Amino acid sequence: MFLSINNVIDYKARTEFGDQTVTKTSTLQDVARVAKVSTATVSRTLSNPDVVSESTRRRVAEAVKVTGYRINRAARNLRTRRAHSVLVLLPDLANPFFSTILEGISRNLSQQGYSMLIASTAQVHASGERLVDYLDDARADGMIVLDGGLDPDVVETLENSPQAKRILFACEWIDGTSFASVRCQNRQGTRAAVNHLFDLGHRKIAHVTGPVGNVLMHTRKDAFVEEVQKLGLTLRPEWLIAGDFSLAAGCLAAQAWIALDDRPTAVFCASDQLAMGFIAELSRHEFSVPKDVSVMGFDDIDLAEQFIPPLTSVRQDRLLIGETAAKMLIARIKAPDDGHLEHAAVLPVSLVTRESTAALQ
Amino acid sequence: MFLSINNVIDYKARTEFGDQTVTKTSTLQDVARVAKVSTATVSRTLSNPDVVSESTRRRVAEAVKVTGYRINRAARNLRTRRAHSVLVLLPDLANPFFSTILEGISRNLSQQGYSMLIASTAQVHASGERLVDYLDDARADGMIVLDGGLDPDVVETLENSPQAKRILFACEWIDGTSFASVRCQNRQGTRAAVNHLFDLGHRKIAHVTGPVGNVLMHTRKDAFVEEVQKLGLTLRPEWLIAGDFSLAAGCLAAQAWIALDDRPTAVFCASDQLAMGFIAELSRHEFSVPKDVSVMGFDDIDLAEQFIPPLTSVRQDRLLIGETAAKMLIARIKAPDDGHLEHAAVLPVSLVTRESTAALQ
């Protein structure tokens, strides 16, 4: 069509003789000029095509193609007061436990047109920034927190902030606060674990716990004690071995187990890393799993299946955790102030039976 | 001081009777009003304090405190044409190999006032976005790519983009392109590995490789072959076992090794995951490491030290990789068009000797 060729030429001329930046990307104005409509119409066509006529839609689409137009997000963010991005806060970036959760978050966010910003608690703290600034300064529209161990001061600031409803905790949470959250069935998972060991004939069961103060540690430990008592098993205090979710703590726990004079025949560890450390240390001392003792973990991390022996564990669907968290948060970001909001999601866990647990001989 | 009390009252009144949003955060205007200066002066005070007088500086600081002012980054980004953030592109978010690198990147970025956006190649592709859009639409000022397996079309688009100088590859890279990069001494690491095994008395050494087409795989394999020949060792073709960096491939490689009639006494794996899978599979078949065969890996991931037996490996400092990448990229972003730019950094690796390798019996 002759008209559109003309337009192309017009456009090229402009970019050649325009500002110093020849490679300047084109703007709404450029598209409007080429399509011979106003910028308002172009904007409407792009964000809400239904309100413009069919012919305009075609001309704008053509003009967009000709000019190679890309929206400038800074401008849109400024005008709409939205950052179209979400901050994910981790206690520690280097911890691989979180990577699958991130994958889930990212998958859902990008599908909804949001970007994912990442920061770690320690770094934010070190840089002297306040966490709430991310929301206040229009860098992020909301926040997914994967760290239940936030500083109480920070928590208080967040809770009193007008942005509190756009903060969501995933995996971990903080008791006594009113933040939205996504959690796993920690109690049910723990009960399933204890019952699994019980069904295998074990009557003396130990528990290696997470770090003191951690909300998951307490939830799992309480559920463990409760279930063991419900089954009428004896539980000696030294069978609750303090750990901290890490490999190294698992090793120490194994030494503690070895030192017992009345050794439990099964051990439920609060994380897979603990269980792996536990088993590793045992095998250094010539104990064999599951022959001498059944050991199981919690989380079902990728490595669990490849471990020797393959680890029995309680599976958390980390991809689902991430996706659910993102979905809930975006819903909250978009919700009107008076809208109804889902406040907590509790995701199922499942027992994965492998070779690190076996029937009592 | 009476004056400043007055100002506080003025300010409060404004927020109470202002727009519908009572919780509206304050702007430069508000600060200017309270400090009784122009917005220009406030802006200058904040971004370039040296150019304003001492007394102004004090009054603005006071006004900032009173109003609780936080800069609006969307506005600044629009005006300065900078996003003050960097995109990190991973092949796969769920792969824990990258988490420490991310930690390094993030640490350096936040120190320089930049945010870190994360996306995975697969997702960007799936969402129909073009990678270069992140730079074009002012979402990110630059890009760190940790994926050497990008689609050739995408690579071409990136290379021809005016933004090409703000793209940097880390760990992996793409031969034949001119992107800046941060790499490790893959050749030197490989040589050190081979010589370590040689020094232990091994004369028949196998290599389990990474995935075909991967630039690290080829670099390490070529260096391996070269070094083995330099040492005058025999190298039978079946001693080069194809893998792909994963645990599962390590298991398969072990089966291949077992099936050999003339078994090498040492195996150099192109990744720690390969080595772990290899050892795991061997122990299922009643072979013992390092008694029956010495095995070593590459990367020195966190788990290597805790593995049974603790793994000999070639250590890459992933934190340093990340920090270097971030530093180089920001330098490029800030550099004037004619400035001199560092184009490639090669980081040292080091041999970490543990118990998975031993002297030939």
Add this chain to the structure above:
DNA sequence: GTTGGGCCTGCAATCGATTACATCGTCATC
């Protein structure tokens, strides 16, 4: 007293989109 320079500050344009409101044309209805 005039001039010039340096220092500090203010005015106002600008970045590039969104959107409330006004306008215009068309068509059905009475």
Add this chain to the structure above:
DNA sequence: GATGACGATGTAATCGATTGCAGGCCCAAC
């Protein structure tokens, strides 16, 4: 033929910062 409703589009204000330019002040030098 007048009226009103409706759909499509344009006008212009707006989001909140940055920055080129101009102006005011003060002091030194002539």
